[in-house]
Amino acid sequence: MEFHPCFAILNRAFLYMAIRIPNLSKLASIEVSSFFKKTPPKTQGERKVGLNIGHGAITACEVSFGAQHQLILEQCARKEIVKDKPIASQLKDFLHESKFQSKQVNMSLKGHGVVVRFLSFPKMNRSDFASSIQFEAEKYLPFSLSEVVLDYQIIEDIAVPPKTDLNTMKVILVAARKTEIDKLVNLAQEIGFKLNVIDVDVFAYVNAFEHSNPEVKNQSVALIDFGAGDTTLAVVDKGALVFSRDIAFGGDDLTEMIHRKLNVPVEEALKIQLDQNLSQPEHKIAVEEGLSRLFQELRSSLNFYYNQNQTATPVETIYVSGGLSQLGVLLELLEKQIETPIKKWDPTSQFTLGEKVSRETLDPLTPYLPVCIGLAIRSK
Known part of the structure; x- marks a missing residue:
């Protein structure tokens, strides 16, 4: 060692x-x-x-x-x-x-x-x-x-x-x-x-x-990075990283779930995933079902953090990045699921x-x- x-x-x-x-x-x-x-x-x-x-x-x-x-x-x-x-x-x-x-x-x-x-x-x-x-x-x-x-x-x-x-x-x-x-x-x-x-x-x-x-250095915030292969959750409290977890679900997994749910080619599933409007009901249902597992993992991770840190300051805002952060439906659903304001950020x-x-x-x-x-x- x-x-x-x-x-x-x-x-x-x-x-x-x-x-x-x-x-x-x-x-x-x-x-x-x-x-x-x-x-x-x-x-x-x-x-x-x-x-x-x-x-x-x-x-x-x-x-x-x-x-x-x-x-x-x-x-x-x-x-x-x-x-x-x-x-x-x-x-x-x-x-x-x-x-x-x-x-x-x-x-x-x-x-x-x-x-x-x-x-x-x-x-x-x-x-x-x-x-x-x-x-x-x-x-x-x-x-x-x-x-x-x-x-x-x-x-x-x-x-x-x-x-x-x-x-x-x-x-x-x-x-x-x-x-x-x-x-x-x-x-x-x-x-x-x-x-x-x-x-x-x-x-x-x-x-x-x-x-x-720099304006949030005295706050407690969560950061979520939606990658292609996984999703990273981090909690930062007054500038100190106090919790992180990698969740084995990313943009590629969502594409695969849409592909299977709708029985469409992977290329078509990706187009559906990136559609900001999701005007067809079956498309919206497929995307929401695909995201439900990820939301459950994020909720469980935050609950674990709070249970392990009972004096922790509650997260005030969740800042998101990565490919899936561009999906309007994801941000809307995530904010409802976790009941915390969601913001994009520009590094x-x-x-x-x-x-x-x-x-x-x-x-x-x-x-x-x-x-x-x-x-x-x-x-x-």
């Missing part, structure tokens, strides 16, 4: 930690980061590419640091992944076509190769906890400790009802499999880019949200647009950009 205690900025709204892996030769210059590292590039003109390899598409953004702490969005691109074609060759073609200037890339982990756990421990001083977590961690992980890089962050001290003293502390525990880290390192080398930072999808996502929505709202980026070409991409934006604004 590689183990690295973390450090945090005192302001809870800007928690972060970063771990290095000095004992793996391939990773000697790679920073594997975890929570909420906010610092953007500091050198004027410095550029970074945030590269997100999703279930169905590759998305990337190039960001530079301008004068007066200005963040400039220099380039954005997205391309569907072709099944049964090596991802490295697809990435080479994509990056060549997109003409990114920087060769510095930040990437992230998601799925079975990384585990995020939100835990509570008896309050103790940080040095004692750093020693004990090495022995406690294995019971919370599906991997052997020898297989992973492990890190943690103490996110707050909380009072456990009915006690009034602060006797418990919340901890986020993260374990990333070394084999998954190796895959990213090898992939970056194969496509001719220098891998600067390895992050975790949900942390990059939250980083992008907080950068784009590029706080950026100055570079010469190669226009609002006209950018707007259709914005639902898909949060993770790569969150990666691109990271520095070591």
Whole structure:
């Protein structure tokens, strides 16, 4: 097991930690980061590419640091992944076509190769906890400790009802499999880019949200990213990530359910799914039935969060992104089901647009950009 205690900025709204892996030769210059590292590039003109390899598409953004702490969005691109074609060759073609200037890339982990756990421990001083977590961690992980890089962050001290003293502390525990880290390192080398930072999808996502929505830093909000292969739910309370879950249902699953329900080709099912009006009753019924499972999972996840955190501040607003967030019927039904206001958000709202980026070409991409934006604004 590689183990690295973390450090945090005192302001809870800007928690972060970063771990290095000095004992793996391939990773000697790679920073594997975890929570909420906010610092953007500091050198004027410095550029970074945030590269997100999703279930169905590759998305990337190039960001530079301008004068007066200005963040400039220099380039954005997205391309569907072709099944049964090596991802490295697809990435080479994509990056060549997109003409990114920087060769510095930040990437992230998601799925079975990384585990995020939100835990509570008896309050103790940080040095004692750093020693004990090495022995406690294995019971919370599906991997052997020898297989992973492990890190943690103490996110707050909380009072456990009915006690009034602060006797418990919340901890986020993260374990990333070394084999998954190796895959990213090898992939970056194969496509001719220098891998600067390895992050975790949900942390990059939250980083992008907080950068784009500074007005909600003192609120409790939920974030939902509707991906092609899955849906990510995260709860952020006063700037700290306090809960996350990946739900195994995405846009591809909805398309498949419509395809089966209506007995139409997959291409036709996708068109029905994207129809904002759903004027034919049978189409609306098929879409609503397809979404019902997802809504049930989202409700159950939020209820679990509240049951596990009985002093938690109720979520005030749910912010959505991803392909399915473009479905008007989904947002309308979700708001009714969860009884919480739903809003879309734009991860590029706080950026100055570079010469190669226009609002006209950018707007259709914005639902898909949060993770790569969150990666691109990271520095070591």
